[in-house]
Amino acid sequence: MRMPFKKTGSYAARALAIAALLCFGRAPAPAQQQLTVWAMGAEGKLIRQAADIFEKRNPGVKIVTQAIPWTGAHEKLVTAVVGDMAPDISQMGTTWMPEFRAMGALEPLNEFLPSPALDTGDFFPGARESNLHLEKWYGLPWYVDTRVMFYRTDLAARAGFKKFPGDWEGFYEFSKALLASKDGGYAFSLPTNDWQIFLMFYWQNGGELLKGAPLTAGKFEGTIEYLKRFFDGKLAPLEGGNDTDLLTAFESGYFPVFISGPWMISQLETSKPQLNGRWATAPLPAGERRASFMGGCNLVMFRSSPRKALAWKFMEFMAGPEMQAKWYAISGDLPASRKAWNAPPLSKNPMLASFRKELDTAKAPPQVPEWENIAGSINDAVEEAVFGRVTPQAAREKLSARIEKILAKSERQQSPAFKLALALLLFMVPVGAVLLYLRGRRAPVSSKFQPVAVLFLLPAVLILAVFLFIPIAASFIASMTNWNMYGVNDWSKVVFVGLENYSGLMRDPVFLAGLRNTLVFAFIGVPVSVTLSLAMALALNAQLLRAKAFFRVAYFIPVITTMVAVAMIWRWLYNPEFGLFNLALGWL
Structure with missing residues (x-):
């Protein structure tokens, strides 16, 4: 049955009216701004709570957070920079800042400073140092940590x-009295x-790093000699202490004193x-001066970010005293802002008083x-010195030469045409x-070129070429x-050096030790293991052993x-405090 024309027209008119209302009845919603933020470890899981607060205060902004494990964070950041896929903002460890700054990956923040909403003088000195280079800010302190007793x-x-005790000599006498008052342990x-613990004592002794000379003569030796007194007097273990469960040893009194951070x-x-x-906690005993290690993380903006103004707004929000105090309540991370420490959860916590005192004088490593x-x-140098393999003076001289070699930069210049020709x-x-x-x-006499075969082989050859050859x-x-790192974003700094890397490798004691161990394993360990395994298998199949079922089960377990x-069982067996082997040796 055909529908009347007038009725059909009325339906069409209604459809057009509804479409017009849908399209033009209300103003289009403003486009949502999106910001990508990467964070590591526990902070990567918790930063979503801070992002929610920022989104509520800034309608139309969407913060996309991504959690990255610390184990792969450095490689992921380097890959993102090289591949031009870096986020807008990222959390970054204080010791990583110079490396990514040298790559040209970080955006200087001086165009946003000074800011009426952010007082950069409120940050602890060590936290400021980790973000500044040649009067330029390359990040903002997010949270800090330091070390106490x-x-x-x-x-x-x-x-x-x-x-x-509050000084070096007092702490040494305290350690001797502590050991004498208990049975066993240290x-x-x-x-x-x-290196962090060594640097704290070195700084306390008046030593400096990369200020004129790589190390301060006399201060390095004095620090080594002071630390050796603890090892020589059996107040601290020279070997084996790293395998001990620290909390269990602290509970039993095996280690009644240790150095750690706020997470502990x-x-x-x-x-x-x-x-x-x-x-309880206590500030580190002072030498010539008070000093501890300044750790923690900063927030950085990458140069590739297309939303720099919004990125700065989020960084400014996270670095402010109000949010830093809230971030402590969320994560337990210590604020980098002095004003944030006025919050009752921080100012009234007696365990945090020592951290607050140390933060005023805590030092960050040189920004290189x-x-x-x-x-x-x-x-390596400290270990050689405390074990007595070299004198403290020889260790300092060797370490100074090594540091100078690490910091030495090639002055050679090569034209792009020369580099391209040599690379080809x-x-x-x-x-x-x-x-x-x-x-x-x-080739066989009967063989001849077959284009079809080439087409079949081409995909596999391309895959092998791209991913292998x-x-x-x-x-x-x-x-x-x-x-x-200097050549990641600036290929002009990459020069050909011929076989220098290989010659240096052959002089590297770590590489030579690894090569020796590999050769011993390959030419001695593998043949002996195969021979013994074959001998045991033949013995089990022959009529030479009784209880074959027992041995077969034992070998297969x-x-x-x-x-x-x-691994956990063997680590427990070798434990210097609770291990069965140590207990058995004690009976001898």
């Missing part, structure tokens, strides 16, 4: 001390391979509640991009070798250059046992 007040009272947990307060309160009221390499060299030449070396190999092979060739070319469980 954790000690057992009940054991200290038993040793005759109602108050923690007085102090003092790692031999922690909640760990002690939750995992060792039976110790509540029997421990090569700091991670320098820190590793400090660990190096790329053609392996390609030419493959072509010569293929040409040298004699080209990366190998690129790695080979990079090994012939001085490529480092490691296959079905979790490696983590096995």
Whole structure:
């Protein structure tokens, strides 16, 4: 049945009217601004709460947060910078700041400063230092941490001390009295391979880093000699202390004193509640001056951000005293703002008083991009000195030379055309070798070129080229250059150095030790393991052993046992305080 024309027209008119109302009946909603923020570890999970507060105060803004584990954070940030996929804002450790600044990845913030909503003078001095370079701000302090002494007040009272000592000599006498008043264990947990702890004592002794000379002569040696007194007097373990569970050792009195940060307060309160009221915190004992380590994290803006004004607004919000106080309530992270410490949860917490005192004089490491390499060299030098392998003076001289070498920058200049020609030449070396190999092979007489076969092989060859051959060739070319963080965004700083990297590798004691261990494992460990396994298998199948079922089960148990469980069991067996092996050796 056909519908009348007038009725059809009325339906069409109604449809057009509804469409017009939908399209033009109300003003279009303003476009939502979006900001991407990366944060690491626990902060990455909790920053969503701060983002919600910011979104409520700024309608039309959407904060996209992404949590990144600390274990892969550095690599992910470097990859994002190189691939031009960096977020607008990211959390960044204080010791990473110089490296990413050298890459040219961070946006200077001076155009936004001074700001009426943010007092940069309110930040602790060490927190400011980690963000400033040549009078330019490259980030804002988000939260800080420093190190203080954790000690057992009940054991200290038993040793005759109602108050923690405030200077080096007093702390040494305190440690001797503490050890004498208890049975077994040590007085102090003092790692031999922690550059942060060493630097705190070095700074307290009046030493400086990279101010004129790499190290201060006399101050380095004096710090080593002071720390060696604890090892020589058996007040701290020279070996084995790193494998001890610190909280358990603190509870038992094996380590009644240790150095740690603010996170340890909640760990002690939750995992060792039976110790509540029997421990306290205290500032580090002072040498010539008071100093501790300034840690924590900053917020940085990347140059690639297209929303810099909005990014600054969020950073300003997070760095303000009000939000820093709220962030402590959310995460437990200590504020970088002095005014935020006036909040009752911070000012009235007796365990935080020592941290507040240390933050005024805490120092940050020098803001040099090569700091991670320098820190590793400090660990090596300190370990050699405290173990007595070299004298403190020799350790300082060796470390100073190593630091100067790390900081030395090549003055060589090479034209882009020369670099391109040399790169192509190096790329053609392996390609030419493959072509010569293929040409040298004699093809069968009956074979002939088949275009269809090439089409079938092409996808696989392309995949292998992109993901295997080209990366190998690129790695080979990079090994012939001085490529480092300075060349990530500025290829003009990359120069060819020939075989210098390989010659340096052959002089590296760590590489040579690793090479030696690998060769021993490959040519001794593997053959011996295979031979013994084959011998045991033959013995089980032969009529030489009784209780074959028992031995078969015993040999097969490691296959079905979790490696983590096995590692934990063996770590417990070797524990210097509770381990069965240590207990058995004590009976001898």
